[in-house]
Amino acid sequence: MQALSFRRQMFLLLAERMNQERSIQALYHILTGKKSSQTIQDIKWYNVTYYFRMFPYWKETDFEKDTNELQYLRYIASDNNRVMITEQGRSQNDNFRMFYRWPPVFNGWLYGKNAAVFWKRTALLVQCLSQTLAGNRRFLPVFEDISVQHWLKKNWPKTIEEKQQTAFILFNDLRNLLDELDERDAFLFMNRLTGYHLTGLTWTQLSNRLQMSEDECYFRFLGSVHFLLEHADRSAVLHQAASDLVFRDVLTETTKKTLRYMNEGWGMERIARVRNLKMSTIEDHVVEIxxxxxxxxxxxxxxxxxxxxxxxxxxxxxxxxxxxxxxxAQPKQLDYFSIRLTLAFYGREDHGQA
Known part of the structure; x- marks a missing residue:
């Protein structure tokens, strides 16, 4: 049985979870984190939020090459535009699951892009504290994101004593939290940081050091960031870095507009008419809500x-x-909207699967 790249292996695991009911393209949208009503519906119905936004950088051309190779190796097949996992593919997944140690936390659906903001804030704070306490005031910030720099200026300790105390607290909190992770995951997080006379390692360097693909390095690093976010309330400094980030703002923007009308008591037909949208689009929004x-x-x-x-x-x-x-359901005449809505409502994470 041929060894698979990490990305291909994750696709194969997701394909098995989707129960041969969705297209290859639908799986691509989940793994890259496309935020649409259909993708939201898929990840809720099949309980695959874990895979959402796992590889946001996966180019469609590379994805096609990867899935074509999986078909060539007979791990997957396609039937009526639905991806089907073969027995050989299931066996590959069983072998992988038997030995692979998953990160304790990974939730691209919950943390999404805010994980990147949290990471940038934390990394920039570490760099500035390290440089300042070493007496170096002339250095290039590791991130030029204006909003992140503005956050740091707003929360920057004023006195040298406050800077020393913040650095001491942050160091100990990170050490204690990262001690709970796999040694490799802690290594990935710490070695992405930049400080005085210390430059964070690239993904290629980390890959060579750990003998792990860059894709897996990214995945496990992101898992460590998600872990710190989930436990940010255990650290005053990390809590401050996460405090104004909204982690449950998951509805698409167009759905939020429909929700505002619904909250005012408007019916679906009226919303569709006023917004000049098809009724099927409003149905998508209601299912998402x-x-x-x-x-x-x-x-x-x-x-x-x-x-x-x-x-x-x-x-x-x-x-x-x-x-x-x-x-x-025959002879009961149920419309597709009723079926979709019921599956969506009872498929919520806080409700359990249908």
Missing amino acids: ASEQNNFPIGDYVEKEDQNLILHHASALQTKRLKVLKEA
Whole structure:
């Protein structure tokens, strides 16, 4: 059995989780973090938020080469535009899972782009404290992001004593938190930092040091950042770096506009007319909202009897395919919107899977 690159292996694991019900392109959107109603629906239905935005830099041309190679090696096949994992692919996944040690935290869906902001703030703070306390006031900041520099100026310790205390606290907090991680993950985080007479290592350098692909280095580094974010309340300095970042602002911008109208009591048809959008687009928005809100009034859209019927067939048939569920519900005439909405509402992370 041929060894796979880390990216190809992650794709293969995701393909197995999607139960042969989605297209190769749909999986690409999950792994790169495309924030659309369809992708949000997919990651909730199939409980694959862990894979969201795992490789935001994966170019579509490279992705096509990788998936073509997986098909050539007979790990996956394609049927009616749906990616199907073969027995050989399942065996590969079983072998990988048997030996691979996952990071304790990775949540691209929850932390998304804010993880990058948190990392930049922390890294710039470390660099500036290190340089300043060493008496060096002339250095190039590791990040030129204006918003990050503005945050640092706003939170910069004023006296030398405060700088020393902040550095002492941050050093000890990072050491204590990173001690809870795999040694490689802690190494990745610490060696990406820049300080006085110390330059953070590149991904290529880290890859060579750890004998690990750059893709896996990035993934595990990001996992360490997510871990620190999840436990930021255990450190006054890290809590400050994360305090104004919103981690549950997950709705797309166009869906937020629809939600504002819904909160004012507008019906779907009126919203579609005023916003000059197709009814199917507004339905997408409502499904997205239902997947996030635990107080969503699903009973206003789908009768309880129909909800139970949909959930029963989804569980019995082990599928989220709309056409299959619609046919299974016969002679009951259920529309696709009712099925999608029910699956979205009951597929929320705080509700458990359908």
